Amino acid sequence: MSSRKFTRAAGLGLAAAALGLTLAACSPQNTLNAVTSTNGLNVIQNVRYGPAPRNVMDVYAPKNVQNAPVVLFIHGGSWQNGDKEGHKFVGVSLARAGYVTGVMNYRLAPEHRYPDYVQDAAQALKVLRDNAQSYGGNPDNLFVMGHSAGGFNAVEMVDNARWLREAGVPISAVRGVIGVAGPYAYDFRGEPTAVAFPPNGNPDDIMPDRHVRPDAPPNLLLVAANDTTVDPYNGVTMEAALKKAGVPSELKVLPGLNHITIIAAMARPLNFLGDTRQQVIDFIETHKLP
Incomplete structure (x- = not known):
């Protein structure tokens, strides 16, 4: 596989199945969420x-x-x-750590191509910020996190100067961005994921590693050592671009994890899989406002 190749993002259900988290007549992913309790939390669904x-x-x-x-x-x-x-399970895990957490949907390819889903992320962040105080959050103490394609969306939205400005989110309000197994630096041409990008699109105009603003906030890039879906080299290349721009960054390669288990480990019952959740919490605690 090419060092920059990104072929697909499998569903969390595959990981859950491998872990034996199956129940009759239920998908493994639903099983994981079914054992994720929201007791003691406020949950507001379908915020538009x-x-x-x-x-x-x-x-x-x-x-x-x-x-x-x-x-x-x-x-x-x-x-x-x-x-x-x-x-x-991600929303609950982060809320249990003390954070107000929005878990978003976005418009999907092939009907919607870059930059639609990045613009969706920026607009979701604006609405989350505008309503943060009503949920108990600080609107100037924002973090963005994404897995796989969502990691691309998160890093691109925060590190490119364009998207926060267009959405009306003050750049100073975003304290950090966390990419989990994201494809930040690959040539999508000829790949199945090409349908998510403009016809005849050029990676040099699109990939997050090509246009990092020097005033971007700290980046945490988590890479699964055994990832065969998004090549770990994406994280290496993205970190190099951040360092070149003078942006604080941390690249953490998590041993024993693959493309799916690196995000499954965010679920508190699955912390034994790896260090994802603790890495995320440590990063937020380090970079949040006092």
């Missing part, structure tokens, strides 16, 4: 951030919290599938 049917997010917040960090999470799925419902 735009006019399209998929322009919605679910917000998970600790009860009686005030001035908490706010996290927007973006799911993966090759920009062609996936949804917020399948990532309830």
Whole structure:
């Protein structure tokens, strides 16, 4: 496989199946979410951030919290599938850590190509910020996190100067971005994921590693050592671009994890798989406002 190749983003259900988290008549992903309790949390479903049917997010917040960090999470799925419902476990996990967390849907390819889904992320962040105080969050203490294709969306939206400005989100309000197994630096031409990008699109005009703003906030790039879906070299290349621009960054290669288990490990019952959740919490705690 090419060092920059990104072929597909499999569903979390594959990981759950491998872990034996199956129940009769239920998908493995639904099983994981079914054992993820929201007791003690406030959950606001289908918060609308735009006019399209998929322009919605679910917000998970600790009860009686005030001035908490706010996290927007973006799911993966090759920009062609996936949804917020399948990532309830991420919202709950981050809310249990004390953070107001939005888990968003976005418009999908091939009907919607770059930059539609990046613009969706920026607009979702704006709405989450505008309503942060009503959920107990601090609107100037924002973090963005994404897995796989969602990692691309997160890093591109935050590190490119264009998207926050267009959405009306102050760049100073975003304290950090977390990419989990994201494809930040690959040639999509000839790949199945080409349908997520403009016809005749050029990676030099699109890939997040090609246009990092020097005033971007700290980046945490988590890479699965055994990833065969998104080549770990994407993280290496993205970190090099960040360092060249003078942006603080951390590249962490997590041993024993693959493209799916690196995000499955965000679920508190699956922390034994690897260090994803603790890495994310440590990063937020380090870079949040005092």
